[in-house]
Amino acid sequence: MTSILVTGGAGYIGSHTCKILALHGYTPVVLDNLVHGHEWAVNWGPLVVGDLSSREVLDRVFKVHNPSAVIHLAAFAYVGESVIDPSKYYTNNVICALNLLDAMRRHACEKIVFSSTCAVYGTPECLPLSESHPCGPINPYGRSKRFIEQIMADYGKAYGLRHASLRYFNAAGADPEGQLGEDHDPETHLIPLALKASLPGAMPLTVFGTDWDTPDGTCIRDYIHVVDLAEAHLAALHYLDTHPCCTFNLGNGNGHSVKKIIDTVEKVTGRPVNWETGPRRAGDPSRLVADAFLAKQKLGWTPCYQDITDIIGHAWQWMAKHKRTAT
Ligand code: UDP
Numbered sequence: 001m002t003s004i005l006v007t008g009g010a011g012y013i014g015s016h017t018c019k020i021l022a023l024h025g026y027t028p029v030v031l032d033n034l035v036h037g038h039e040w041a042v043n044w045g046p047l048v049v050g051d052l053s054s055r056e057v058l059d060r061v062f063k064v065h066n067p068s069a070v071i072h073l074a075a076f077a078y079v080g081e082s083v084i085d086p087s088k089y090y091t092n093n094v095i096c097a098l099n100l101l102d103a104m105r106r107h108a109c110e111k112i113v114f115s116s117t118c119a120v121y122g123t124p125e126c127l128p129l130s131e132s133h134p135c136g137p138i139n140p141y142g143r144s145k146r147f148i149e150q151i152m153a154d155y156g157k158a159y160g161l162r163h164a165s166l167r168y169f170n171a172a173g174a175d176p177e178g179q180l181g182e183d184h185d186p187e188t189h190l191i192p193l194a195l196k197a198s199l200p201g202a203m204p205l206t207v208f209g210t211d212w213d214t215p216d217g218t219c220i221r222d223y224i225h226v227v228d229l230a231e232a233h234l235a236a237l238h239y240l241d242t243h244p245c246c247t248f249n250l251g252n253g254n255g256h257s258v259k260k261i262i263d264t265v266e267k268v269t270g271r272p273v274n275w276e277t278g279p280r281r282a283g284d285p286s287r288l289v290a291d292a293f294l295a296k297q298k299l300g301w302t303p304c305y306q307d308i309t310d311i312i313g314h315a316w317q318w319m320a321k322h323k324r325t326a327t
Helices: 012-023 055-065 079-084 086-106 140-159 190-196 226-239 258-269 293-299 308-321
Strands: 003-007 027-032 047-049 069-072 111-117 162-168 170-172 205-208 223-225 245-250 275-278
Touching: 003 012, 003 055, 012 027, 012 069, 012 226, 027 055, 047 055, 055 086, 069 086, 069 226, 079 086, 079 140, 086 111, 086 140, 111 140, 111 226, 140 162, 140 245, 162 226, 170 226, 170 308, 190 205, 190 258, 190 308, 205 258, 223 226, 223 308, 226 245, 226 293, 245 293, 258 308
Parallel strands: 003 027, 003 069, 027 047, 069 111, 111 162, 162 245, 170 223, 205 275
Antiparallel strands: none
């Protein structure tokens, strides 16, 4: 069976991607340092516990497993932390990606699908955001991802690297079969926090600003089901067989406000969400909504879970089943 190296495959999006790869006949080989990933999330192929900073680890993985391509998700992804400690983000995200790309060169592996982000755009000049919108990331996390996109373009021209950048909007939901889901520590994402805030006796969710220039005063985001994201990685991998490079936005194209998410969580759980208004969070644009036409046109990708109630329903099903995330 064809092996695909999935860095960060023990994480939230990575583990869902591994499941989809296995369903399509690939062996996902997970390389993860387990700093944020979980051993329990690796079920469809070997797990190599190691760090992308180690040339020795990378050489061993390529030698032993001979992957035909790489899906690179391993990264730190807390925007606030990246502002406080940029060195951590540039070292881990950028230098480790360089190590990976150089290991790919040494081992003649020429295809990579890279987990990028809508944070590469910065503050939107117009909506919805298409791939042609100028990139102007406003925090070290977004900049680290943009650097890697640019490095891959240079490696493509110089060394023939075939590369896909997938710019995710807000990943959400969980495996509909209940095997996988979101388990971050610390959890900073709205949907799991709102679900937790609906549990009896829970601490309140802080809504970061209710005075934004939006219809209900709260920020608007485009939530995309994690399984739809996972499917897009496979489609991008196939796309690289016939195209040298590509960049795609991955979102549903629907914006939902924080209040709409809270209302939907209440509908799904049947309980009130305990929430309070707090100050705006630094670096939050008021609205982020994807124009994902290109991914639909070029990859033949159509999100299966476009209804926010289904996305939150799957997240709730996962949280209710796995008490470790609900407490
Ligand atoms: N948000 C919030 N309270 C929280 C976490 C998030 O009000 O405790 C808001 C945040 O300001 C943003 C939206 O929820 O408008 C989604 O934030 P999240 O951190 O989930 O994803 P991001 O958009 O930062 O990638």
